[in-house]
Amino acid sequence: MIFQAPWLLAALAVLPAVWLLLRALPPAPRRQVFPAIMLLRGLHAKVTEAATAPPWLLLLRCAALGLMIVGLAGPVVPRQAADDALPGDPLLVVDDGWAAVPGWPRRLAALDAVLDRAARAGRRARLLTTAPGPDDAAPEAGAVMSPGLLRGMVDTMRPMPWGTDRAEAARALRRLAAGGWRGPVVYVTDGLAGPGDAAFATALAAIGPVRTLRAPEATIAALVPPSQNEASRNDGSQNDGSHNDGLRVALDVLPQPQPRQWTVRAETADGGVLTLVPVAVPAGADRAAGRAAIPVELRNRIDRLVLQEMPGPAGVRLLDEGDRRRPVGLIGVAETDTPLVGPLFYLRRALAPTAELREGSVAGLLARPLSVLIAPDGALDSPAARQAVAGWVRKGGMLVRFAGPLLNAVPDGALAGAPDAAPDDADGETAAAAPPRDDLLPVPLMEGERQLGGAMSWGKPEHLAPFPDESPFHGLAIPADVTVSRQVLARPGPELADHSWARLADGTPLVTHAALGAGEIVLFHVTSTADWSDLPLSGLFVGMLRRLTERAAGVETPAGHAMLAPYMTLDDAAVLGPPPPGARALAADAFGRAAASAAHPPGLYGPRAARRALNLGDAAGPLAAQAAIGRTMSLSGAARDIVPGPDLVAAGLLLLVADALLTLLLRAGRLGGKRGRAVLGLAVLLAGGPATSARAAEAVPGAALETRLGYVLTGHADVDNVSREGLQGLSDYANARTSAVLGHPDGVVPGRDDLSYYPMLYWPVTADAKADPARSAALNAYMRHGGILLIDGQGVDPAGPEAAHDDFAAPAPGSLAALRRMTEGLDVPPLTRLTDRHVLAHTFYLLHDFPGRYDGLPVWVAREGDSSNDGVSPVIIGASDWAHAWAVDAQGDTPYATMPAGDAQRVTAYRFGVNAVLYALTGNYKADQVHVPALLRRLGE
Template structure:
């Protein structure tokens, strides 16, 4: 690129054609316009008379100027003029060119700007005849195993088909393998998203060893949105340029979901507190349960990026849970009541209601918990509620063990032996039992079991061929701790020990809270019965129900195979894009947004973030040349046509 003040030229050697303009002037001036043909029968009578309008012997000066203007504008246009071009790095105009583009979710907000920067570089390389390679850092299709330097036209076709991905930018794990077939020397243009990603520093060092590296950064700050887990989940809004935002100028977060008619729209607008830290702001989700449970996603207003979208899964929904049990505990005996431990574990993450079974069923809860209590006269009504999609969670206890008709209770997942089993009393046949590890494909997968959690007593089931399939948690001796069975669209779960410390210390541990949260999160409720019927079985794999593209737009998961639990735990990637996934009754969201760390580009030339790529003038000059030729054609017609043609014009 040659610059003359604020004007630059991509192909300055074409300007040499301007030296032919004086010769063109002489040629055009020497060639007169075509003569006019005049037919007059009395020509002989005009002999000797002077012609008042003689045919000109030279082209008029203004017509010459128009033609020279058209030719000069065309010459300059083909030279690729650029108004105020970006300064080029040393060595940028020599040898092959490699263009590296970050294509993770952070590149989405400035994708149009990044593509324009890459196209400008490809146009210059094509004009200079330089070989070009384009590397998209998206981690797909084995890219990074080798670079192929070809024509700028091939790279431009790849660039047009490229798009940002709904996961973090991914660089090759082995830069040496990527550069194995590359030329010994080449220059690099790295169009980055501005963030530090794993493998960036080794790749930068490898590229800098081969030639000059120029880094183009986005001009606008980046925003990301993520979930802060807890009893009351909240949103974390982050920005990479907090100094560029005045206090209280953080964008709003929109809560999206279906309205009562099922039409997706904005349900609520959430704002960070005015005194929030612009770099990391916490946004509470203080919404009524009915409204909150309809939310399907949260999105940063005005930011088109998968990292600025949080999909709502089981963690975000607040269930309505009914507690039914023995309420006769006095003020001094509340620590002996099973309901006390259930309240402490479930109150932070659910909306609790208490009362008799007949009363709570009128409130249409998602989950009903019976703590060592029998359904009684409401057994039929409770069974109908379960069949419609409800989740019944029952806990064993002394009163259940003493029931004479326990085998006739139809609201149990397994048939129970009367009396129970005591593993730590005077007449016991063994010590208290610890919990066995949870199945990797079960509802409690991934939960850590403390070594000091022991169960002293339990209710044992009768032998049954389906007992193993219905057991979702067991003790170390293989006896069931939690069993489950489906009834219609709903489910019944039984914890074979007490909800207090009477039969063991499970209720005193954090594991008790985590297990209850998993059980409650799996409740679909009566409204979600249809989804529960079609949910895939627990297989240790997660199947995508909905995924996002790099711009945060939802789309169908076409061609995506189920993801193994190990890969799913690694977060969004080529095998598991950001989206909603299901495994049995569980639904979980993979969200792309998270912490952002600014990258340090030591050893590279960093373009100013607000530097404009320059204004291309070639199109305007070609339009000017075409206009001058059109005026030339009209002027030639006027000169050739005489007074009558001028009057017609």
């Protein structure tokens, strides 16, 4: 133990004098029965000497004074060895990038401990953070200041939502060393390796001895884009009409020797959770992936992916329109599944990573919503099929067609926007005598095919020309090895250039388009296979199809070098907000490759129609542990020293209070000089009193001191946890919007716990529920004395068939039988269906529906007019699963989706819960208010 003011210990020398001074104690008063007044003349005053204080009281006073002296001397119990003391003015170096977000309070506590030791040693300190500042300022060492002032800065520090720049930090250290600064270095690392680590370690060692504080088990991970293999199977073996691969997620993790389990939440823009994706990380692995089956309609509502175990921006992946999987229909034709030569073979592989693929006939595909319909050569030979597709296109769809020998067999096409036009042929005969005309073409076509290269042609395959500015393909890089050897030609005309999105080097159209009603028709003048061109073999084919899919979804595709300004960025808590001062615009073609930084923080960029998301995991790369620098110790080893001074002073003051009380008792003669009784009283005062008070406090339930809701424990940890979270969320909601003051909910066991403290009990139905006479008797007594029992079937209507409410609800078998078993022996009154006329529908909010997690299920209450319990229904029975709708987890999120109306349905569920709570607290007060006019009229009569 060390003392901050050791000179105060000299006061201990006066304790013997205190002993002598405090020995004197005024004598106890003597009781005298006075006779007649004349007898008083013979009485003479006796000189009495002061009584001596008992030794135990003197010891008490000396102990009180000694404790106060020692406490004021500032004792400190170090938690580190003496050789860990700082030999000079320390330099604090802190990694404050995104990887430091987990355990950030522990890092600040370790820095406080270092500053405490520096203050006791009379040192000064300075601070260097390794992440660039919000204004994109490079890391730079701060000024030298006292530990007290520096502690104020450290305690307000927050990590940055981007990575560290140890290379710039090394330059700052070298400048510091060149300026003559020498001293110990305390480095608080995030444990993550990064570029420039070697130079950084050398620069630290040049300052002085390095002590590195590291978390014992760093939990670092980042959500990353799924790779091609993780995003799609792409094996060509599936032919069931659907290529939905669900929601796939991937994360990079810092390898650990033991396996771990992570969970990714898929959230909507309003905070609702659509699904949870479990991700298993094997021991020693640095990457893992997971998948969840989810319909594309729900998948496209996902706004962000959140890694539950990793706080901060690295655990969040924002999704933009490029991440949406658009439903794309592929019209099947003969030899569809032939590998390498099938008309859909390359289309599947190009679209599978970014689109929801569906294959089938025209009628089957158009029966469901589609963004794009793709027709290879020969897919629209039937006039009925063309008519159905034309109607779909006029309503806003996009048809993408590919040329081929079968398409060129039709002698004449017509501009899709003018289906009634019939151009004359060269002999003056009208096209009315020709075979049926294909109206689903953007431009008229010439007969025959154009052969470019080959044994029968003098020409050679043509390369592609740059895409025009107005083309949706503008900005895509054109590979030099992509050539076209055969094509169908468009009939020349003055408007042909306006309908061309892509051309060959000789100016002939490669991709043409035209509007048809509210939709659009696009034609590739080559086949969807590699027969006529190398285009399907290139990455350009993938980019072109993706641009068309985005265009069909109404997404504006920015040019490759267009600069997108930051719209909203993530902070260290992964909350979107205004961008920091140093944030700058980023080129559109850099997304997916650029790393998040102070200049380009993670977040959303660009206007609404062309918004792009920049995430930390887009270019993070594999995560690795940082090599040891200097002497490494755990963060817990830098805990603050124990300072017992205030406690010692407080103990001394308590002993002085005890001394004053005992002195009063001695002066009053209450102790009668019996020292044993005095010692016993002192022991009771100092030891027995607090213990008795604590036992008395424990004997009083918390529900007796504040209003709480209760839930019946079922023995299932998951069900009981949801009940607790649900009632906690309802209590918080009621506290924020009503005058009710509710504490945290309690789990109770009827028959064991006293239920009289709880105005309402929530009881969920479980499939294994059994009858219990003791429980039924306790609940009957509870309801007879005014308590309300809310029974929740969790998706099973107690008055309906034993079936799920919808596709999302899957109650356990036997749920209705379990409800009957668990309510056996309960005195349930005659029930009626709850309507908006019941007092429960207007206790606080005016309600017409009473949903929970599910909507549309009835709620049952006691029949009105029941005289028992003053007309208040003692039981409410429903199956809407209210606890899941009310539940709020430790992070303040609502982890369970409400279906089908989402957040609006959750608000109504909260309002029903508030009405039920106030109904339980106020009884039929609202019902009395309804009858006030009738009561007044009767009084008037």
